[in-house]
Amino acid sequence: MNYHRLVRRFSTLIDPRNQNPNSTQFTISGKFERRNRNSIPLPHRTIPEPLGQDLDYVNVAHSHLVHSDWVKLDRLSSSLTPLRVKHILLKIQKDHVLSLEFFNWVETQNPSFLTLDSHSIILHILTKNRKFKSAESILKKIHQSCSIDFPFKLFESILNSYRVCDSSPRVFDSLFKTYAHMKKFRNATDAYCRMKDYGFVPNVESCNAYLSSLMNLNRADIALAFYKEMQRSRISPNVYTLNIFISALCKLGKLEKAVEVFGEMENMGCVPTVASYNTLIAGHCNHGLLRTALKLKNLMEKNGLCPNDVTFNTLIHGFCKEGILHEANKLFSEMKGIDVSPNTVTYNTLINGYSQAGNVEMGRRLYEEISSNGIKKDILTYNALILGLCKEGKTKKAAYLVKELDSKKLIPNSSTFSALINGQCMRGNSERAFQLYKSMVRCGCHPNEHTLKMLMSSFCQNEDFDGAMQVLREMLERSMAPDSSWLSELCHGLRQCGKDKLVMELCEKMEARHLLPEGFKKTQSIIA
Numbered sequence: 001m002n003y004h005r006l007v008r009r010f011s012t013l014i015d016p017r018n019q020n021p022n023s024t025q026f027t028i029s030g031k032f033e034r035r036n037r038n039s040i041p042l043p044h045r046t047i048p049e050p051l052g053q054d055l056d057y058v059n060v061a062h063s064h065l066v067h068s069d070w071v072k073l074d075r076l077s078s079s080l081t082p083l084r085v086k087h088i089l090l091k092i093q094k095d096h097v098l099s100l101e102f103f104n105w106v107e108t109q110n111p112s113f114l115t116l117d118s119h120s121i122i123l124h125i126l127t128k129n130r131k132f133k134s135a136e137s138i139l140k141k142i143h144q145s146c147s148i149d150f151p152f153k154l155f156e157s158i159l160n161s162y163r164v165c166d167s168s169p170r171v172f173d174s175l176f177k178t179y180a181h182m183k184k185f186r187n188a189t190d191a192y193c194r195m196k197d198y199g200f201v202p203n204v205e206s207c208n209a210y211l212s213s214l215m216n217l218n219r220a221d222i223a224l225a226f227y228k229e230m231q232r233s234r235i236s237p238n239v240y241t242l243n244i245f246i247s248a249l250c251k252l253g254k255l256e257k258a259v260e261v262f263g264e265m266e267n268m269g270c271v272p273t274v275a276s277y278n279t280l281i282a283g284h285c286n287h288g289l290l291r292t293a294l295k296l297k298n299l300m301e302k303n304g305l306c307p308n309d310v311t312f313n314t315l316i317h318g319f320c321k322e323g324i325l326h327e328a329n330k331l332f333s334e335m336k337g338i339d340v341s342p343n344t345v346t347y348n349t350l351i352n353g354y355s356q357a358g359n360v361e362m363g364r365r366l367y368e369e370i371s372s373n374g375i376k377k378d379i380l381t382y383n384a385l386i387l388g389l390c391k392e393g394k395t396k397k398a399a400y401l402v403k404e405l406d407s408k409k410l411i412p413n414s415s416t417f418s419a420l421i422n423g424q425c426m427r428g429n430s431e432r433a434f435q436l437y438k439s440m441v442r443c444g445c446h447p448n449e450h451t452l453k454m455l456m457s458s459f460c461q462n463e464d465f466d467g468a469m470q471v472l473r474e475m476l477e478r479s480m481a482p483d484s485s486w487l488s489e490l491c492h493g494l495r496q497c498g499k500d501k502l503v504m505e506l507c508e509k510m511e512a513r514h515l516l517p518e519g520f521k522k523t524q525s526i527i528a
Contacts, residue, residue: 039199045160047117050087058087065092065102077109085113089121093165096129103138120157124165127174135171139178151179151187155194169200177206180213188213201233204241211244220248239270243279250283258283274300278310285318290327293318306338313345320353328353344370348380355388363388377408383415390423398423414445421451425458430467433458437474449480460486465493472506476515484517 050058057079064073065088085106092098103122106113119142126135143150158171172195179188188210195202202210207230214223227245230237237245242265249258262280265272277300284293293315297307312335319328332350335342347370354363367385370377382401389398398420405412417440424433433455440447452475459468468490475482482490491503510516 040197042162042198043160044163047086047090047161047164048083050083054081054084054087057084058091061088062091065098070105073105080106080110080113082113082115082118085118086115086121089118089125090164093121093125096125096131099125100131100134116153116157117161120154120161121165123158123174124161124167124171127171128165128168130170132170132174132177135174136178136181139175140182143182143184151184151190155191159198172198172200173202173206176202177209180206180209183213183216185213185217185219196233201235204230204235204238207235208238208240208244211241211248215244215247215251218251220251223248224252237268237270239265239273239276242268242270243273243276246276247279247283250279250286253287255283255287255289272303272305274305274308274311277305278308278314281311282314285314285321288318288322290315290318290322290324307340309335309340309343309346312340313343313349316346316353317349320349320356323353323357325353325357325359342373342375344376344378344381347375348378348384351381352384352387355384355391358388358391360385360388360392360394379405379410379413379416382410383413383419386416387419387422390419390426393423393427395420395423395427412443412445414440414447414451417443417445418448418451422454425454428458428462430455430458430462430464434467434470447474447478449475452478452480453483453486456482456486456490460489460493463493465490465497468493469502476510476513479513479515481510481515481517487517 049055057076061073061076061084064070064076088102089099092102099122103114103118106118119138122138123135126132126138142154155175158175161167162171172191176188176191176195179185179191192202192210207226211223211226214220214226223244227237227241227248230241242261246258246261249255249261258280262272262276265276277296281293281296284290284296297311297315300307300311312331316328316331319325319331328350332342332346335346347366351363351366354360354366363385367377367381370381382405386398386401389395389401402412402416402420405416417436421433421436421440424430424436437447437451437455440451452471456468456471456475459465459471468486472482472487472490491506494500494503494506507516
């Protein structure tokens with residue numbers, strides 16, 4: 001099921017025309033109150049009763065279990081069968097501790113005897129006794145080595161054994177929540193929709209796990225649709241739900257709506273927390289609305305909440321991104337003044353901001369401050385400072401910092417190499433820059449489009465068109481289109497060297513792969 005179909009499915013669920021006053025409800029306590037009159041009836045399935053030797057075995061094994069006589073039980077292990085395992089679990093289901101011990105014992109004896117039915121039974125037992133972590137652990141384990149249609153079969157098995165185990169809706173809730181935690185988005189969505197079919201609704205904590213998973217997958221659009229579905233199903237949101245909802249609105253640029261929801265939180269029985277304010281502040285910073293973000297911080301303080309490191313880091317990043325470093329520095333000073341300790345993220349943000357602005361000296365001071373304050377430096381710290389040094393053409397000092405990485409047990413990444421390549425390009429050392437590029441690829445780092453365009457520009461400026469051709473080939477391998485101006489210059493340079501045929505082949509190859517940049521005059525490039 002693709003994302004667009006899922007959005008449509010939720011849209012159908014939240015259509016007011018589909019609302020039913022007799023829909024299922026969960027109270028705040030989580031108690032299941034009534035099922036939808038139109039929901040699919042639960043199946044009446046039974047497990048065949050044990051007879052003869054099977055019955056004798058179940059009774060004897062049960063006796064050993066209740067007396068904790070595992071030695072005698074070990075002697076019976078060779079006669080285990082899936083049917084016997086299921087009936088022993090059903091016989092001891094009121095004791096969830098013993099049930100789990102027996103389940104684990106069977107797994108050590110012969111895992112093949114733990115069928116889908118026996119897994120379903122233990123999940124019923126654990127969730128009915130609110131042992132959700134144990135249930136989630138079992139679910140995660142069986143999902144790691146199962147077929148693609150397993151989630152569907154598991155739901156059916158749980159459904160079929162629901163009445164036999166006198167279970168509770170928590171078993172489906174646990175299934176839905178586990179899929180969300182595992183980032184199994186499609187499985188979680190399908191589990192939710194099938195729960196609804198049978199009249200079950202998850203609790204707010206499970207819905208929050210699902211919403212959080214969606215946000216981690218950058219699916220704010222589906223998060224909004226699911227929030228509306230929660231409203232339709234009368235699942236009362238808590239403050240965490242509303243924080244995610246506000247975050248989704250902000251990511252989609254719906255800031256006015258986000259502010260509106262924020263203002264309604266108390267009427268919905270939720271008092272805004274520091275995280276609520278931070279979410280709204282981040283949304284405004286990401287859209288360049290820094291003054292409004294500052295006002296929100298002031299409002300937070302006025303309402304008796306103390307800004308934390310996330311608040312300050314978000315604001316500092318916003319001002320650094322816009323190049324307003326004096327405001328970023330004021331926030332940094334304020335942060336220290338109210339005993340909110342700057343951390344690695346704070347320093348990295350500021351060092352990068354000053355490096356981007358070409359003030360490597362200030363970046364260096366902050367770097368030294370990190371060391372004196374005993375704050376851990378990471379690869380981003382070094383990358384920010386290396387970038388500043390390279391922008392100023394101080395490539396030797398940058399190389400010295402790279403050597404320091406090994407002693408700190410830090411590994412250079414794509415950003416490290418990109419900064420070094422940028423430094424060499426600025427000094428006109430295109431060959432040295434290309435050597436660094438090759439080292440970058442050998443180290444398993446992936447160059448981005450900016451790095452390759454920077455290299456091509458450097459070669460063209462040096463009128464080294466053979467070198468520029470090497471870079472262009474690398475770009476084509478990665479399906480990246482070059483800038484129109486540099487491609488024109490390269491083609492012109494190659495023609496000057498009498499390589500008209502190469503220019504024609506190059507243009508045809510790029511055209512066939514739809515990589516000719518917009519505005520590029522192909523006819524002018526192939527005609528001498």
